[in-house]
Amino acid sequence: MSKRIDGAMRAARIAHALKCPVCGNPVQVEESGRLLCPENHSFDFAKQGYVNVLTRPAAGHYNKELFEARRRIMLDSGLYAPFHKAASDLIREVPFLASGTGIIADIGCGEGTHLHKILEELDDPHVAGAGLDIAKEGVQLAARDFPDAVWLVGDLAQSPFVDGSIHTILNILSPSNYEEFARMLAPGGRLIKAVPGAGYLRELREALYTDERRTYSNEGTVELFDRHFRRTETVPLRYSVLLRRAQLEDLVRMTPLSWSPDPEAVSRFLDCESAEITVELDLLIGEPRD
Numbered sequence: 001m002s003k004r005i006d007g008a009m010r011a012a013r014i015a016h017a018l019k020c021p022v023c024g025n026p027v028q029v030e031e032s033g034r035l036l037c038p039e040n041h042s043f044d045f046a047k048q049g050y051v052n053v054l055t056r057p058a059a060g061h062y063n064k065e066l067f068e069a070r071r072r073i074m075l076d077s078g079l080y081a082p083f084h085k086a087a088s089d090l091i092r093e094v095p096f097l098a099s100g101t102g103i104i105a106d107i108g109c110g111e112g113t114h115l116h117k118i119l120e121e122l123d124d125p126h127v128a129g130a131g132l133d134i135a136k137e138g139v140q141l142a143a144r145d146f147p148d149a150v151w152l153v154g155d156l157a158q159s160p161f162v163d164g165s166i167h168t169i170l171n172i173l174s175p176s177n178y179e180e181f182a183r184m185l186a187p188g189g190r191l192i193k194a195v196p197g198a199g200y201l202r203e204l205r206e207a208l209y210t211d212e213r214r215t216y217s218n219e220g221t222v223e224l225f226d227r228h229f230r231r232t233e234t235v236p237l238r239y240s241v242l243l244r245r246a247q248l249e250d251l252v253r254m255t256p257l258s259w260s261p262d263p264e265a266v267s268r269f270l271d272c273e274s275a276e277i278t279v280e281l282d283l284l285i286g287e288p289r290d
């Protein structure tokens with residue numbers, strides 16, 4: 001079976017949770033490899049097995065090189081392995097709905113590695129994964145390499161998910177749209193939002209910057225979360241991972257922190273065989289406010 005048809009078949013499994021981003025009607029997944037609504041808006045699956053449901057073109061801020069670096073470092077170094085374990089434990093806490101299948105939607109999934117690793121960790125046939133990102137370059141990589149989820153290019157503000165259809169929303173180091181999150185979540189469903197802690201990639205920031213970018217506070221992000229969602233739990237994660245030089249290069253490539261660092265500071269940072277890198281994340285768990 002082609003990857004295109006294979007991708008459409010995975011989407012068919014969660015068709016009840018998909019709607020047309022143009023008119024909001026339910027969509028059918030056609031065997032020929034497209035989504036079709038009753039008003040004839042149609043969206044073809046691409047050869048890599050993802051579907052683009054954007055209603056207008058969008059310019060991404062991230063390029064393919066960044067996504068590839070992020071993918072490599074995650075698969076090679078286990079940089080986020082403790083996070084993937086913690087997230088899957090949190091997902092398991094909430095029983096699935098009567099239908100027996102739980103949809104885990106990663107909103108802002110990038111190249112899909114977080115969702116892939118979390119699905120692998122869950123290892124549950126009753127879980128269906130869906131990843132949405134506005135950056136086609138990321139979703140293409142996800143669909144090409146991870147045939148374990150439905151991959152969509154789409155807009156977080158105009159997502160193709162039906163009201164009350166999602167068991168868990170993952171929102172990992174990525175922007176939020178709380179109104180949309182509240183709309184999509186099934187009764188009893190939860191949002192798991194990962195935000196950087198003050199020490200996140202501290203060694204990298206301290207090596208590359210001399211200005212205010214050396215430090216980070218997630219206070220504003222947490223405040224915004226609390227304004228829209230009722231926080232039921234916060235799981236702080238803090239650990240460090242030893243990265244080899246090639247992985248440190250990927251770390252510099254993958255992070256928006258590095259958009260405009262001093263090239264000399266980058267080469268000083270990379271002038272070592274290996275380095276311990278701190279990962280500090282706060283997992284904010286919440287339910288929509290009534």
Ligand SMILES: [Zn+2]
Binds near residue numbers: 022023024037038040
């Ligand atoms: Zn439509």
